[in-house]
Amino acid sequence: MEAIIARCAGLDIGKRQVQACVRTPDPDDPTGGRRVQTRTFLTFTAGLEQLADWLTNEQVTDVVMEATGQYWKPVWYALEDHAFTLMLVNAQHVKILPGRKTDVADAAWLAELLEHGLLRGSFVPEPEIRRLRDLTRYRKKLVQTRTSEAQRLGKHLEDAGIKLDSVASDLLGVSGRAMLAALVDGERDPAVLAELAKGRLRAKLPDLREALRGRFTDHHGFLVRVGLEHLAQLEHHIGELDERVEELIGPFARARDHLMTIPGIGTRAAANLIAEIGVDMTRFPTAAHLASWACMCPGNNITGGKRKTGTTRRGNPWIRDLLVESAWSASHTRDTYLRAQFWRLARRIGKKKAAVAVGHTILVIAWHLLSTDTDYHDLGADHYQHRHDNPRRARDRHIAELQQLGYHVTITPAA
Numbered sequence: 054m055e056a057i058i059a060r061c062a063g064l065d066i067g068k069r070q071v072q073a074c075v076r077t078p079d080p081d082d083p084t085g086g087r088r089v090q091t092r093t094f095l096t097f098t099a100g101l102e103q104l105a106d107w108l109t110n111e112q113v114t115d116v117v118m119e120a121t122g123q124y125w126k127p128v129w130y131a132l133e134d135h136a137f138t139l140m141l142v143n144a145q146h147v148k149i150l151p152g153r154k155t156d157v158a159d160a161a162w163l164a165e166l167l168e169h170g171l172l173r174g175s176f177v178p179e180p181e182i183r184r185l186r187d188l189t190r191y192r193k194k195l196v197q198t199r200t201s202e203a204q205r206l207g208k209h210l211e212d213a214g215i216k217l218d219s220v221a222s223d224l225l226g227v228s229g230r231a232m233l234a235a236l237v238d239g240e241r242d243p244a245v246l247a248e249l250a251k252g253r254l255r256a257k258l259p260d261l262r263e264a265l266r267g268r269f270t271d272h273h274g275f276l277v278r279v280g281l282e283h284l285a286q287l288e289h290h291i292g293e294l295d296e297r298v299e300e301l302i303g304p305f306a307r308a309r310d311h312l313m314t315i316p317g318i319g320t321r322a323a324a325n326l327i328a329e330i331g332v333d334m335t336r337f338p339t340a341a342h343l344a345s346w347a348c349m350c351p352g353n354n355i356t357g358g359k360r361k362t363g364t365t366r367r368g369n370p371w372i373r374d375l376l377v378e379s380a381w382s383a384s385h386t387r388d389t390y391l392r393a394q395f396w397r398l399a400r401r402i403g404k405k406k407a408a409v410a411v412g413h414t415i416l417v418i419a420w421h422l423l424s425t426d427t428d429y430h431d432l433g434a435d436h437y438q439h440r441h442d443n444p445r446r447a448r449d450r451h452i453a454e455l456q457q458l459g460y461h462v463t464i465t466p467a468a
Contacts, residue, residue: 063163214267
C-alpha cells in the first residue's frame with residue numbers, strides 16, 4: 054500500500070511510559086523501503102521534552118496517539134507547541150490484531166495506519182476552549198454535589214422527625230436556613246422556630262409548628278451544621294467558577310449571544326455548549342458531522358439489508374445532558390418551533406426520545422448559527438401545520454380523539 058505520509062510517528066501512551074515508533078524513508082534501500090525505529094520515554098516532563106527533540110531530529114511531520122483516559126493530555130500539550138500535525142484517535146477504532154498486543158506493537162500499528170492515511174482524528178479544541186471546558190465541567194460536578202448534600206440534609210431532618218420540607222417548598226431558602234441555624238444553635242420550641250418564617254411561608258404557621266416538632270438531638274445538630282457549612286463552601290466555589298467562566302467567555306461573547314437566541318438555551322447553557330463544541334465550525338464540515346460526533350443522531354447499523362438498531366451511540370455525556378436539558382426547557386416555551394416539534398414527537402415516540410430528537414435539532418441550529426454568525430429565527434409553532442400536515446388528516450385525527458373521549462362530533466365549515 055502506498056505511503057501517504059513520508060515521516061510519521063505513532064505513540065502508545067501509558068501512565069509512566071510512552072512507546073514511540075517512527076517510520077521514515079530508508080536512505081539505504083534503493084527500492085524505497087521504510088525505516089522503523091522504536092524508543093521508550095518516561096512521561097515526566099523531561100522525558101516528553103526528549104521525545105519532542107527526537108521527533109524533531111527525525112523530521113517527523115505527523116504524530117498519532119490514542120485517547121487513553123487522561124494520560125494522553127500531557128503528551129499532547131508537550132508536542133502541540135512544536136511543528137507537528139497531531140492526531141488523537143479513538144482506541145476502539147484502531148484495535149490491533151489478536152496475538153500481537155504489546156505496547157511496542159501498538160505504537161508500530163498506529164504509525165503504520167497513519168502512514169497510509171487510514172486514521173480519522175478526534176476533535177481536540179484549542180487551549181482557550183479547553184480551559185473553559187474544565188471550568189464548566191467542574192462547576193456542574195459541584196452543582197451535583199450541592200444537590201446531593203441538600204438531599205442528605207433532608208434525610209437528617211427526616212431522621213429527627215422534622216418535616217420542614219413537607220411545608221416549605223425550598224428547604225434551603227431564607228426561611229429554611231434561618232430555622233436550621235436556630236435548630237443547630239439549640240432552639241427546640243416549634244412556635245419559636247415557626248416565627249422565623251418570612252414572606253408567603255407565614256401563611257403556613259400552623260403547619261410549620263407541627264412540622265418542626267420532632268426528636269432533634271445534638272447529634273442531628275452536628276450533622277446539620279456540617280452539612281450547612283459544606284453547602285456554604287460549595288456555593289462559594291460555584292460563585293468563583295461563575296466569575297472565572299464569565300472572564301474566559303469574553304472572546305466568545307458574540308457566539309454566546311447567537312446561541313442564546315435559541316429557545317431553551319440560556320446564558321449558562323450557551324457557555325457550556327461553547328465549551329464542548331467550540332466556536333470554529335470548520336472542524337465539522339456539516340451539521341450532520343457535528344451531530345454524529347456528539348452521538349445525537351440515530352445509529353446506523355444495517356447488515357444484509359436489515360436495519361439492526363437505530364439507537365444513538367454512547368458519546369460525550371456532557372453535551373448530551375446539556376442538549377436534553379435544553380430540549381426539555383424548549384418544550385415549555387410558548388409558540389416556538391422546538392416546542393411544536395417536541396410535543397409532535399412525544400405523542401408518537403414518547404417524551405424521552407422526543408427530548409433527544411429536539412436536542413439534535415438544537416445542535417444543528419447551533420452549527421448553523423456559529424457557521425454563519427447570525428441569530429436564530431424561529432419558524433413558528435404552526436410550521437408543521439403549514440408545511441407537513443395534511444389539513445384533512447389533522448381534522449380526522451382530532452375527530453377520532455374526541456370520539457374516543459365519548460363525544461359526538463359535528464363539523465361546520467367556517468365562513
